Structures are given as structure tokens and as C-alpha cells.
Amino acid sequence: MAYTVILDPGHGGYDNGAVYFGRMEKYDNLDLALAVGEILDSNGVNVLFTRTEDVYVSPLERAYMANMVPADYFVSIHRNSGQTPNTYSGVQSLVYNMNDPSRQLAENLNKELEELGFTDLGIAVRTDLAVLRRTVMPSVLVEVGFINSDSDNTLFDERFDEISYAIATAILDSLGVPPTNEGEPSNDNEDTDNMMDNRNRNMNGNMNDEFNGNMNGNMNDEFNGNMNGNMNDEFNGNMNGNMNDNFNKNRNNTNGNMDNNMNNSNNPNSNLGQHEESEIDTDYQIGEGQEEQPTYHIQLGLFRDGNNARNLVNNLNQAGYMADIISQGELYAVVTGEFDSLDEAQAAEDTLRQQGYSTLIVRNGNR
Template sequence: MLDAGHGGRDPGAVYNGRQEKDDALALTLAIGELLQERGIDILYTRTTDIYESPYQKAMEANIAGVDFFISIHRNSYPTDNTVSGVESLIYDKSGIKYKMAQNINDQLESVGFVNLGVKERPGLVVLRRTQMPAVLVEVGFINSDVDNQIFDNNFNDIALAITQGILDTLDLGGEIDNDVIQPFYSVQTGAFRNRTYANRLLGELRSQDFPAELLEGNDLYRVNVGSFETLDEAVAMERRLKRAGYQTVIVIL
């Protein structure tokens, strides 16, 4: 699954009118086309300018059962034209995701970017909640004129570089088992065919500080609360919801 970062009401980083969400979408679609030409099955979190929360994106990948999750972004720094380069973010430096991040960075360095390395970011939702190897690629700093020039002048080469980094990793074979898939549990409070009803329940739960999210799939709108690594945590949340008067069922994400 390819994820174009941000979107819709969330522009991401902005610099002189340039929006991260636009660069990310254009590059993601270009990468997807190249991968499909090489026989890779691709799904997208978005192909247009829409907003979905990082949690929704992670859940879409989990429900679809994809093998890898690649999120495309542009970086930003508090001071303009101070830092430049590419970096890739992963949950931890282990398994095939680490090798893929390194391969992508190496390929992007060959295009002309400074290689800032691979960083651990276990707190990022799309890296923490995805059940498959996940890599978030920061393709240069959007508030760096140097990086923007590289991005604009070498757009096709950048798309090809990221594609090649992914393909180089897939050619390794067998290493995919290095990442243990961790199941997550959530508490479902409703499933609706009408989005209006789902949004009503979502707002009601959030007004009571429940971490509710709306998931779409199979013509249903599901309202889930939380994402937990252990069943005991999910059971504790289920008890809270039941005490508040909600019907519940624990599901595996």
C-alpha cells in the first residue's frame, strides 16, 4: 500500500504556497505506476485530495492485508533553508523494513539528495499501528530551496529511485518473515450502512473523550474505539464503554 501523506484539510508542511500534500500525492502516484509496470500489486490510501487520519490509513492497510506500507512525505525544519536531505522513518531498526529504508535512501542519494539516514520513530501511528513492514520516506525538506530544486528537476528520477529501492528489497526474498506481525485489538461500537449514523455515534463517543475512529470497508462504516496491543487492554476499554451504555464487540485489526 502506498500512502500519500496528509491530504484534504491537512496540507502538511507549507512553504511559499507549496503544500506537502500535493508533492506527496504526485510522487506517490508516479511510484505506484512504476511498480505496477513491474508487476507489483498496488493499493493507495488516497489518489485524490482527501483527508484520512493516520489511524484510518493504518487500519485500511491492516484490513487489506497488504505486505508492505510505504508512506511518502516532504520534511520541514523550523528555520527555512537550514537543513536539506532525505531520511526514512521506521518503527525500529530491524527486519526487512530497515533494509528497505536503507535501500530507498541509497537510491535517493544517487539522485542528488543528502542522505540523512534511517531514523526510529515508534510513536508515529502509521508505523506503530500497521501490522506489516512500514517505511515513511521524507523526500527532502519542503522549506529548502535546494531540495525543492532537486525534487522539481528530477521528479521522474526520484520516483524511479524509490521504486528501485523497494524492488531491491523484494529481490532479497525470505526476509519478510523477520518482522513479526503483532495483532491489535479494538472495541467496535457500531457498524452502519449510513455514514450519517456512524458520524453521529463517532461524535458522541469523542465528546466523552473515547478515542473513537471511523473505518470504512465492505460498504459499512464501523465505529471503533482504541487500538490495543493486548486483549486485557481491549477488555478494559470494553467495560468502560458498556458502563457508558454502549453495545460492544472486541475485534482483531
């Protein structure tokens, strides 16, 4: 059975992530994700990436891209950061809840990285991060050491290949795939030049075009939804918070349910993993406290140009669908239908997708 894993190098482009004396998290994340992907690929796993270059991809866009393909795991790779340099160190994994396969993957990741010398800071529940909340497959965000810890950075650099192999091994173990020796670091000591060459490895076309396409705007048609060449602004990060509970994995809200090793208020590491402000799901924040009865619509496009929205409405009308344009600030959303239940909306969405439309269920009301 062929497995598919989506690797998500955190941050990118103008979003540097955490920075420490000029060292930027976005580069460490990308280097590590590419190295892990190469090892997984050599072990027969289909690997997709949310980015393969130093470009910005919004958290909601990452989740939306991931949900377009059937994948077994989504792994977001990050470095942690504390308020005071050289105060904290170690590896930590974040999950949406503790009751799906993501927990086992998180445990495997922490275990493998602890064996290389990282302190295991445990698993934390984060329901406010878009890449965990919005992805439909089991998802983990792993913080591979602290970027403002000199000891963690030394470990990250000197044992980079072993760290890559450890993460890949944790993923393979979680999939139930026995790891081969492909990609396993040699026991021989490597000189610094060779180590850095490995960090700058070229994937030479081993990455699926569904994801790498051209992240500077030439996205694969599977992602732009055959929208007559007009790139949907959802892929520009302008999703304005209208994402569906289908992207919430229909999970029970588990706010505050930390794993036992993170629950102790006296634990100095109990508030770690809070620095990823750029990863926060803003729709989750806005939607809290709303009391109105939820209803569902199917969104088929979000445009800056009103003419493009009207063209899509005309096409839908000709196909027998009643469609409307809803103004969202400077954007124009094309929607159809109004459903009282998610099941009804999903049934209608399936029909539209079978006809080649790119769809997104949007929800109004209490989450």
C-alpha cells in the first residue's frame, strides 16, 4: 500500500519565523523538511510539500492545499523559541487533540529526537493553529529544538542528517512501514563542508508537482480548480476566515486538555510552543462566542476582480445552479446553496466536485 505524507516547512518569504542572531527559522524548517522528504521518498512514501522554496504560504492555504489530496499524515516542521535565550531547550510536538493517530506520531517524533540528545518536552494540545485545526488528516507540528538555544542549534547542525533520519523513522513507524537503510546517516564522521552540502541537497524533481508547481503563482490546476485560469484568491491567503468544520476534522473541542506531562502548572515548559503567532487560526478567534444557528454555503471562488466572479456565476447559472456574489471587503465570494446541516452541504459539494468545480464549504454561526 502506497502512503502519502505532506511535509510543511513552517514560515517562509517575509515570515521569517523565530530569529536568533541572524539565524532564521524559515531556513532551518525548509532544510529539514526537504531532507526528511528525501528519506521518506527513498523508502517508498509519496511525499508532498507545502513549499520547497523561500516563499510565503499562509497557514490556511497550507491546510487547504493539504486537504486537496488524500494523505495519511501532515507534519509541520518548526523550531521553537523562548522569551529569554538559552533558557529552554528540547523538542515538543503539538496536536489538535489526543484522541486520533496524531498522538502516536507525536510520541514517536519526540522519542526518536530524544534519543539524539534533545530534551523531550512532551506533547501539547493546540486547537488554535490553522495547520492542525484545518487539516482533515492526522497532523502534528513538531518543534525541533529551540532556535535561541545555543546547545540546541549545535545539536541541530552537527547531527542534522541523524535528525532528518529520526523524523523520517518516526513517520515510517507511525505508518507501519519498516524503515530500510535508505537515507540512514553513515557512522563515519563527516566534515563540515559535506554536512552543509547535505543541508543544501537538491531534490532533482522528486517532489510532486501538485505541491511544488511554481509557488510564485503558477499553481497546478488541481489547486486552482480549473477556474478558467483565474487563480482563486483563497490561494493568496485571503480566505477571510470562511473555512468549514470539515477542515476541523469534526473533532471535539479540547481546549486546555494538555497531556499529563504538560499539565503541571509548576512545569517551566508548560507554556512552550506559544510563539507561533503567525500560525494562529484567526477565524477560530473571531468565531468564538457567536450564538447564532450555523448554516452552510458552498463557496466556489473568491476574487479580487468582480468581473471574474460574475463570469463564474454565469457559468454556474448555465449549468443549472443558483449562485450569488457576496462582498467580503475588497473581495467577491461566489456561493451557492444554504444548508442547515454539514451532511447536506457535503453531499452537494461532492456533486459539484464531480463536475470539476473547486469548492469550499463555509459556515456561518457558532463553531
